[in-house]
Amino acid sequence: MARFEVKLPKMGESVAEATITSWLKEVGDTIEMDEAVVEIATDKVDSEVPSEVSGTLIEILFEKDAIVQVGETIAIIETSADVNPTTVAKTVVEEPKEVQEVEKTIEKAAEIVATPILKTSDSGKFYSPLVRNIAQTECISMEDLENIEGSGKEGRVTKEDILQFVANKKSAPKTTNKEVETPKKVVESTPKEQPKVPVSVNGGDEIIEMSRMGKLIAKHMVDSVQTSAHVQSFIEIDVTNIVKWRDKVKDAFFKREGEKLTFTPILMQAVASTIKKYPMINITVDGDKIIKRKNINLGMAAALPDGNLIVPVIKNADQLNLVGMTKQVNDLANRARINQLKPDEIQNGTYTVTNVGSFGSVMGTPIINQPQVAILALGAIRKVPAVIETTEGDFIGIRQKMFVSHSYDHRVVNGALGGMFISTLKDILESWDLNQDF
Template sequence: MARVELIMPKMGESVSEATIISWSKKIGDMVELDETIIEIATDKVDSEVPSTHQGKLVEMLFGADDVVKVGEPFAIIETEAGENDITAVTKPTAVTVVSNPSEEVVTKAVETTTKPTSNSGDRFYSPLVRSMASQEKIAIAELDTIPGTGKDDRVTKSDMLVYLQNRGSAPKITVEIAPEVIATQTEQKAAQIATTSQNRVNIPNTGDTEIVEMDRMRKLISAHMTMSKQTSAHITSFVEADMTNVVNWRDSIKDDFKRREGQNITFTPIIIEAMAKAVKDFPMVNVSVDGTNIHIHKNVNIGMAAALPDGNLIVPVIKECQNKNLIGITKSVNDLATRARAGQLKPDDIQGGTITMTNVGTFGNLMGTPIINQPQVAILACGVIKKKPVV
């Protein structure tokens, strides 16, 4: 018998770790080659990880809600052939995306105000636990008091649920931070939120009410959008653009474009191309903010907010738009939109955005007030194109 380590596969250039959502097998179960063994989640998408070997599952190195780094073993399989030594599998594994993408997630570069739950000292908190703590307004000092039942005493989802059930009768924990410890305005704001004790909203009993828990993606969207509003001051400017020439041009070439390129050309790639060109004149809208540092991006990676059939949102990213013509952008837009609706985006497809556009006109809206995808600094919302009388 040989014992083989199953390794967390690489899921994209920007993804370095994943949270185990559930195990498809139990200790002692037989596992077939390429059979799903765990379901994982990044902050972007949920995926299935298949086994790289056939054999019997003899060890689970991590449990549900634990975070596993890419390249780290998460299970041990006992196979028929070979020696008794444990062998690490380095063969790359395909990860199958299965469900529920979310709104563009805030990168780790900006640890911000609604994340009083960032890791403190030597204690590690998974993205899921941090998200739950952020939603429940749990300060880092309070989070540090929660006993963990996971590996290395980590706090798991179950620990959080038990704590939240008993939290109502327990006093809230507040923290006093000396002013000299706080170096930046961002840290001051984070400390202020961390020290503020907030209760959940008391919803009146109106009789016949159904309570439905948010799904995981909706919770993430709620947490990330709230965090963005508390991170940066949002100022919305409304400008009308005469689209007559654009509409007439598209109507005149769309059939020929379809025959020649095999692609439908919508207004979205046209607007994205215009955004990429505008960034050349206004490079400071294509930046990210990390504390008091501004990162000016050379590549124009435009996120395209897309509504999904289940009502959730996802923001796939068209990379290096400054190097693509309209045909290339159109193909990228159509490919990403199709795979987004089918739940087939890869984690790397929704990483690395530098500026975002969202089309609220899809729903017939004249205008909208979009929320910035942190740590970006700008987002463009396009309203419906409609005929208007002009003088």
């Protein structure tokens, strides 16, 4: 028999840790090779960790909701296969005496009555089990916890942050009754904080808890509106030639490439070409500095089965021909629907495109995907009557048209750039050659 360590796999260059959301197997269960053992979640995406061997699960090293670093062993599988046997080594780190005392106190947390600490706050902040235990033991309120400036990834409060807060709280000088005594006039003139008005719920209403991803999306949207000065430009594009060309070549395309040719890769390729002409739309803002991105990484908003949206990213989109773009679009869209995206595949986007037309909308005003500075919404393609200009005069004809909506950050993108961008996109799409090959 050999012991095989199941480790938290590397999930992308910028992903250092994940939260265990659910164990799919219990100790004693038989596991087949490539069978999922545990579900994990990062700040962006949920995924599963499969087993690299067949065997029996004999030990689980982390409980549900625990935060695990990439590379850490999370479980042990006993296998009869010829694998390199490994043993689990626990690294002992000598910590300061005060830290050890706090951690000893945590073991007795169940005996201490304290304010309940939520895993995710109303503002969307996530708190690890250890941080919540320390907060509950030290009777730290959710309000105090929210005010702690986290030094962890994306502002997450770490063990060191909360221990420092506890130490500062204990060392703060105590005030006497005389010092806190407030004159009556001051009390009367001080405006009271208005309490939150509770939402009325009657017998016919249903209370639905927001999902973890839903809370993250909600926070991301509010943060974006508070960060960027949103402004929109709209333009109508005649895509009649593209519709005719796609109808003509889609069967041959599928026969040769084994991929369905939709309008999305055609439009994404045109967007990438437009960004190349206007690189100052491919930027991010860092304080009072502008970072001009070298790579054009197109985010492609995709709907999930639960109604939420996720944005997989097509890296170096300007370097792909139509076949390459089609394969990328189809692959990412298909895996997004079955929750099979890797964390690295939804990061480092520099510009986002969302297709509101897939839901029948003529146009939309999308919210910028931070830290980007612009986002494009594609409306539905419709047959409409249009004025057609010829050398022999104007006449009314039926054309295939669509609206595109361009939201951009007016702090760094002015109306001229925002308008010229979609005007150039219009020119590229309307000059589509009906006789070109794919």
